[in-house]
Amino acid sequence: MSAATSLTHLLLGTNMGNRCGYLQFAQEMIQQNIGTICRYSPVYETSPWGYTQQADFLNQALVVQTHCSPEQLLTLLQEIETKAGRQRLMHWGPRTLDIDIIAIENKVICSERLQVPHPALAQRRFVLQPLAEIAPEWQHPLSRLTYRQMLASCRDNTIVKKYDCPLIFDCKRI
Numbered sequence: 001m002s003a004a005t006s007l008t009h010l011l012l013g014t015n016m017g018n019r020c021g022y023l024q025f026a027q028e029m030i031q032q033n034i035g036t037i038c039r040y041s042p043v044y045e046t047s048p049w050g051y052t053q054q055a056d057f058l059n060q061a062l063v064v065q066t067h068c069s070p071e072q073l074l075t076l077l078q079e080i081e082t083k084a085g086r087q088r089l090m091h092w093g094p095r096t097l098d099i100d101i102i103a104i105e106n107k108v109i110c111s112e113r114l115q116v117p118h119p120a121l122a123q124r125r126f127v128l129q130p131l132a133e134i135a136p137e138w139q140h141p142l143s144r145l146t147y148r149q150m151l152a153s154c155r156d157n158t159i160v161k162k163y164d165c166p167l168i169f170d171c172k173r174i
């Protein structure tokens with residue numbers, strides 16, 4: 001932990017079991033172990049990407065204020081995925097919970113374990129759509145494009161539609 005805080009953009013994804021329950025679980029664990037959830041996007045349902053013979057995903061983006069370093073953040077997020085029963089059987093395969101770090105302020109990180117901003121973010125509508133709702137003017141530190149601009153020029157035709165989750169995060173409750 002350090003004294004400074006960073007605003008981090010996370011993307012939650014789930015396509016197994018009680019998908020809304022896993023989103024709720026992730027939000028509670030993040031709030032307890034990582035920092036304050038400042039903003040959260042609507043939940044979107046999206047067709048699978050990469051390996052397409054699997055169930056549809058729910059995705060949701062969060063803006064989280066945290067004291068964690070980027071490496072600590074990744075470790076803590078992976079612990080939350082494991083607690084949610086995540087098994088790493090296949091790259092891009094079905095998962096109870098995936099939490100990706102999309103951006104951390106305007107940091108650029110390129111280590112073996114962690115790449116930030118997420119290298120594929122500009123190609124994926126299911127990343128850009130929720131983030132353009134909650135942080136439209138954030139600027140990619142390398143391309144200088146905002147989420148709004150990247151979404152406008154994104155060629156990914158995957159269907160990304162709003163989904164009504166009965167369990168929905170309520171900041172006031174925590």
Ligand code: ADP
Nearest residue numbers: 088091092098099100101102113114115116118
């Ligand atoms: P994916 O999210 O690509 O389907 P995983 O969740 O299994 O796959 O992550 C694979 C690896 O990606 C992790 O072990 C982690 O070290 C690495 N990784 C690199 N950059 C990031 C990032 N920005 N967010 C999350 N994981 C990342």
Ligand code: MG
Nearest residue numbers: 098099100101
């Ligand atoms: Mg991941």
